[in-house]
Amino acid sequence: ERGRLSRLRHTPAITMDGQKIELLANIELPDDAAAALKAGAVGVGLFRSEFLFMGRRGKLPDEEEQYQAYKRAVEGMEGLPVTIRTVDVGADKPLDDTKRDEAHLNPALGLRAIRWSLADPAMFLTQLRAILRAAAHGQVNLLIPMLAHASEIRHTLSLIDFARAELDNRGVVYGPVKLGAMIEIPAAALTLKIFLKYFDFLSVGTNDLIQYTLAIDRADESVAHLYDPLHPAVLRLVADTIAECHAQGKSVSVCGEMAGDITLTRLLLGMGLRSFSMHPAQILAVKQEVLRSDVSRLTPWARKVLESEDPAATLAA
Ligand code: PEP
Numbered sequence: 500e501r502g503r504l505s506r507l508r509h510t511p512a513i514t515m516d517g518q519k520i521e522l523l524a525n526i527e528l529p530d531d532a533a534a535a536l537k538a539g540a541v542g543v544g545l546f547r548s549e550f551l552f553m554g555r556r557g558k559l560p561d562e563e564e565q566y567q568a569y570k571r572a573v574e575g576m577e578g579l580p581v582t583i584r585t586v587d588v589g590a591d592k593p594l595d596d597t598k599r600d601e602a603h604l605n606p607a608l609g610l611r612a613i614r615w616s617l618a619d620p621a622m623f624l625t626q627l628r629a630i631l632r633a634a635a636h637g638q639v640n641l642l643i644p645m646l647a648h649a650s651e652i653r654h655t656l657s658l659i660d661f662a663r664a665e666l667d668n669r670g671v672v673y674g675p676v677k678l679g680a681m682i683e684i685p686a687a688a689l690t691l692k693i694f695l696k697y698f699d700f701l702s703v704g705t706n707d708l709i710q711y712t713l714a715i716d717r718a719d720e721s722v723a724h725l726y727d728p729l730h731p732a733v734l735r736l737v738a739d740t741i742a743e744c745h746a747q748g749k750s751v752s753v754c755g756e757m758a759g760d761i762t763l764t765r766l767l768l769g770m771g772l773r774s775f776s777m778h779p780a781q782i783l784a785v786k787q788e789v790l791r792s793d794v795s796r797l798t799p800w801a802r803k804v805l806e807s808e809d810p811a812a813t814l815a816a
């Protein structure tokens with residue numbers, strides 16, 4: 500099966516009725532770009548930059564180290580776009596830094612991701628400068644995780660402006676970036692207009708969106724059976740996000756595990772999704788599903804699944 504799939508590497512991801520679908524890779528380290536290209540990804544939809552920050556025993560990467568890492572990912576993708584997400588540590592991705600990482604009562608609801616970055620502006624500005632500098636070497640999109648509140652959006656955007664001003668003052672070269680937000684907290688999905696006002700693109704993080712919608716810790720085995728991507732509430736938030744983005748002419752992708760699950764490809768296509776970002780190992784299998792799909796027929800079917808009391812059953816029927 501792998502050998503057969505690998506023949507699809509250079510085949511464009513186009514549905515039977517001619518819809519072009521963008522299949523992107525999720526990567527954790529710059530060298531993963533090679534696997535992304537090998538799998539036929541047309542870009543990186545999610546570079547989880549926190550992997551540069553984890554396991555460092557308190558000594559976080561400085562601007563130069565980060566710049567080199569982001570530049571390596573950008574150059575590794577040979578001109579294809581790379582979406583770099585600012586650090587998302589905390590909860591399921593703890594730093595081992597004892598000073599910052601004191602036991603929190605409820606880390607998934609605590610100081611993680613953009614909250615952690617905004618709490619330490621010097622650290623955040625260092626990362627922003629490194630990403631902006633890497634953007635001089637290729638197409639870079641800057642993605643912000645875990646935003647919920649308009650004030651966090653404005654605070655983040657003002658720090659991005661400040662990082663540019665710092666580079667200007669230093670006379671350092673940097674490039675343009677498109678700005679994106681993760682939609683992974685229900686509050687964000689329910690206030691999409693605010694996000695669409697400030698950002699060029701959105702990326703739906705279904706891993707956390709499921710966790711926060713259903714109040715199920717994504718890392719807790721004892722409730723894993725209740726972690727349900729097909730819960731009608733989850734599907735409603737994902738479908739509405741896709742529809743609202745398209746209505747506003749903004750690009751939207753899904754970068755959570757749902758995007759790489761071949762049992763969900765047709766449903767996401769039917770909801771209107773045209774951009775999927777996933778582990779490189781899933782790309783060719785998802786492409787095969789895309790090639791077999793007829794979106795014009797999937798659209799009414801997806802509506803039925805969405806309105807169903809038991810979407811999993813409707814999906815399987
Ligand atoms: C997500 O939450 O779906 C996501 C892609 O981010 P992460 O898994 O890194 O939290």
Ligand code: MG
Binds near residue numbers: 683706
């Ligand atoms: Mg997430």
